[in-house]
Amino acid sequence: MTPRNPHENRLLRQILDGMQGTMPPLLAESVLKTSETMFNQKMYAAQRPPDREPLAGWAAAVVFLNPSGRFLLRLTLDLPLLEKLVAGTYPKEAAFEDGVLEDAAGEMANIVGGMVKTAANKRGFDLARDLPVVAALPAGAPQQAGPLSLDFSIYQNTLAARNLLNVSLL
Amino acid sequence: MADPRLSGLSALVVDDSRVVITAMRKMLSDAGIPRIDSAANSAEAEELMRGARYDMLFLDWHMAGKSGVALMEQCREDRAYDGVAIVIVSGEAGKRFIDEALKGGATSYLVKPFKPEQLAEHLDKALRFLEQHGRFKPA
Numbered sequence: 001m002t003p004r005n006p007h008e009n010r011l012l013r014q015i016l017d018g019m020q021g022t023m024p025p026l027l028a029e030s031v032l033k034t035s036e037t038m039f040n041q042k043m044y045a046a047q048r049p050p051d052r053e054p055l056a057g058w059a060a061a062v063v064f065l066n067p068s069g070r071f072l073l074r075l076t077l078d079l080p081l082l083e084k085l086v087a088g089t090y091p092k093e094a095a096f097e098d099g100v101l102e103d104a105a106g107e108m109a110n111i112v113g114g115m116v117k118t119a120a121n122k123r124g125f126d127l128a129r130d131l132p133v134v135a136a137l138p139a140g141a142p143q144q145a146g147p148l149s150l151d152f153s154i155y156q157n158t159l160a161a162r163n164l165l166n167v168s169l170l
Numbered sequence: 171m172a173d174p175r176l177s178g179l180s181a182l183v184v185d186d187s188r189v190v191i192t193a194m195r196k197m198l199s200d201a202g203i204p205r206i207d208s209a210a211n212s213a214e215a216e217e218l219m220r221g222a223r224y225d226m227l228f229l230d231w232h233m234a235g236k237s238g239v240a241l242m243e244q245c246r247e248d249r250a251y252d253g254v255a256i257v258i259v260s261g262e263a264g265k266r267f268i269d270e271a272l273k274g275g276a277t278s279y280l281v282k283p284f285k286p287e288q289l290a291e292h293l294d295k296a297l298r299f300l301e302q303h304g305r306f307k308p309a
Binding site: 033034036037038039086089090099100103104106107110111113114115117118121122131 | 192
């Protein structure tokens with residue numbers, strides 16, 4: 001993928017190098033903890049299943065920035081996963097109201113983004129972040145649009161995070 | 171399990187996430203607080219606070235419009251809120267944020283995501299605050 005902005009590459013590279021390989025497990029831990037505490041759903045980390053057509057869902061993106069640049073964290077959550085998550089939180093009659101799935105995706109990204117920021121800043125990065133921006137993803141849409149992304153899927157009838165180790169640079 | 175000490179208290183939850191509001195309302199209700207209102211932003215919260223008095227406010231730090239911390243500081247400038255326990259809720263766990271919130275008048279600082287047991291610890295702090303301000307008498 002062609003870099004859109006060399007400064008974005010540099011900051012993300014600095015963060016990943018500075019975190020010495022701890023970013024992927026941190027993201028995994030953040031997602032699993034958030035799903036258990038806020039959504040009452042236990043998940044486990046798994047390797048990505050064989051390639052298949054991406055399902056429709058929502059992508060929630062958080063922009064991180066400091067004086068040396070910016071980068072994006074994007075969580076992609078497909079509809080079956082989001083429906084499972086909100087079912088653990090909402091009363092049945094409210095679980096499928098307009099905006100509920102989108103809101104759940106945004107809050108997942110918000111909490112995970114907070115944990116990433118806290119961990120990075122403990123290592124001396126002076127990161128700030130924006131509120132998450134959430135967008136609908138049609139079925140088949142590429143699930144990796146940002147410089148750093150996580151994809152989620154239903155796997156063998158169990159909530160599973162996939163691509164947890166798929167951390168890529170622009 | 172419901173805590174009988176909370177049975178006469180009221181709370182307002184302010185968060186721009188519906189899922190957080192839903193989860194917190196359930197946790198606070200399960201903890202034993204009988205009256206819980208919620209608002210999706212600071213403007214809605216101010217409207218509710220004009221018509222009702224709450225014992226505890228749970229304010230999300232990062233919201234579009236006025237932040238939870240800005241709303242807390244506004245409350246702390248008003249003597250009517252001297253005895254109201256204010257819990258700042260945030261995904262930020264950095265010491266700088268916690269210190270800033272506590273310095274600004276927060277009774278405690280709750281980091282998202284949290285379990286009911288963690289919320290219970292903050293309810294204890296809120297109860298102690300209410301007791302110090304004469305708004306709650308332990309049995």
